[in-house]
Amino acid sequence: MDKEIEPCPFCGSVDLDRDKWRKYIECKSCGCYGPDAIWPGTATSAWNTRALIAQEQEG
Known part of the structure; x- marks a missing residue:
């Protein structure tokens, strides 16, 4: 089964x-x-790893 894809880290x-x-x-x-x-x-x-990194950088 595929993992759920997180939203775009740039535009959401x-x-x-x-x-x-x-x-x-x-x-x-x-x-x-x-x-x-x-x-x-x-x-x-x-x-998803990239999305999490972007979320952490936002604050």
């Missing part, structure tokens, strides 16, 4: 999509994407 949108090889996630609202995952299927974990 939940309009997100995985690339067809499942190596990165793209925000359809602001266009940001990545980070590139090393293995297919690990893009969600990579995206």
Whole structure:
């Protein structure tokens, strides 16, 4: 089962999509994407880690 994708760390949108090889996630609202995952299927974990880092930096 796939993990739930966190909202975009830049614009907060939940309009997100995985690339067809499942190596990165793209925000359809602001266009940001990545980070590139090393293995297919690990893009969600990579995206969610980035989202958490952005939340911590906000305060």
